[in-house]
Amino acid sequence: MTMNEHSAEAAKRAATNPIAPGWYADPEARTFEGRYWIYPTYSAEYDKQTFFDAFYSDDLITWTKAENILDIERIEWAKRALWAPSTIERNGRYYLYFCANDIQSDHEYGGIGVAVSSRPEGPYYDAIGKPLIDRFHFGAQPIDPHVFIDDDGTAYLYYGGWGHCNVVKLNEDMVSLDQLEDGSAYKEITPQQYVEGPCMMKRDGLYYFMWAEGGWGGPDYSVAYACSHSPLGPFERVGKILQQDPDVATGAGHHGVFQATGSDDWYIAYHRRPLTETDRNHRVLCVDRMRFSEDGTILPVTMT
Template sequence: MKKILFTLLTCCGMSPIFAQQKAPSPVLPGAFADPHVAVFNGKYYIYPTTDGFEGWSSDYFTVWSSKDMKKWKKEGTILDFKKDLTWAQKRAWAPAIAFKNNKYYFYFSADTNIGVAVSDKPTGPFKDALGKPLITKGQYQAQIIDPMVFVDDDGQAYIYFGQGRCYIAKLNPDMISINEASIVSYKPEGYNEGSFLIKRKGKYYLMWSEYDTRDPRYSVAYGVSDSPMGPFVKAQNNPILKGHDEVKGAGHHSVVQVPGKDEWYIVYHRFIIPNGNGYNRETCISPMRFDAEGNILPVEVYEKK
């Protein structure tokens, strides 16, 4: 009944509010943020930032797995900066995962550089592929964080990154180097960080977070293009994810499609309830839907998976 009511209200242009309800519980126990969700061989994985540190000073990454996106199992630490990196020791933020060449490529922020590690399994362990950053701080006019990698149907991979401005480039076939000649930048109104790309029915949706992650107004907006390189036109019905009532700071998301279905879920963080803030965030999942014209409908943060 809740799902039917949600659909009826959103299709009529109204915002469904389940204000009398308690906010859904987070899907991961403890403080985790910037979740990247992926599905491999019918199993779902979340790669988050380990949160709860003043100044976001975590130095390792974990991965969690699930068969139904409801019960999640911790698979362990997959990259530990103190043991696995020689060029960065802290600020392990906002990872991403991609599969190509029969390998799993793990992209991550490390002390405001972007690195890449490789494994034969989605649960790692991952090995630093370069012994240095893939993208170095100061290399472009943005803070070098928040990588996201999208592999298109033709096998071409693209990387999206940057705080303050979004950079887009083609990855070379080895997945550990960038085609520098391809790089473009994009800064829609309101863009801050956390870019993420999906493809649906031939259209490319670039999504991003607006405001600062410490701001209760932190939220997600999007633009659409016919190309993964853009240009992207910002949609009118933004933001599509934001908090209200006791849910605050809902943003820095990723999106997953259920294999074989036009069924989508958005995974994001919010301030821990109660008494959370921009350093103490928790991971949640909500359904994400489209209207008949392909616009993303507003996500209701009180509706859970």
């Protein structure tokens, strides 16, 4: 079976949602060495979110858990929870960006860190011994990192909570910040109704910038997007692509995307809250198809 045939077959035989047991949220989605990976938050009471697991699949149907790929004990400066991981490969090494300590001002210590490993399943270890981003810039709380490498090799890190989103450029080492074209390190790119959970993808030369709207603990959590011809924007909101379905689940948001190997089939990995659950931490991992219209706009995602 060719890769295209395999992808088509996988699309027909979509995995049962949720894709894995347990409470998880904020999934990042990647393809490493021909294998699909999901990196989520362990969804529990905040101070119990002290480690990361990951899930991998060869066919988008059967998922296997890689346990404890990063533990808070390996991050000396992290005194509270770890959450919202984003992982990327460069030059044979894997970099996992995460947030810790939930700082509320520049007077507290924490923010976005980076860990590194020689394998996608880890173990990951602190790469620099301190936060990579530890201050509020343009009102953005330093949380929810998402790393993106453009076709020209330029690496960007998108991040931000409290209704503000920034982008920074990473150096080749992936653990330090480069300057943007105007000489600054930080650029605010906040689109309308942005809350948190940024995500970037590129298709047919167009940049799709996505984010989470609404409150993460409530039923209205959702995903919206904008498009641009530049990874730095400007980003004008187009509309929602994922939201609650009263027949399926609520609180659907904070996602990642991946492209099926050898095809133009795209998938969205996201978390949602089962209808039977009221605890805001009871979130599960799901994967569904993400389809595009002929003009390139993203069609609303049907939760399955």
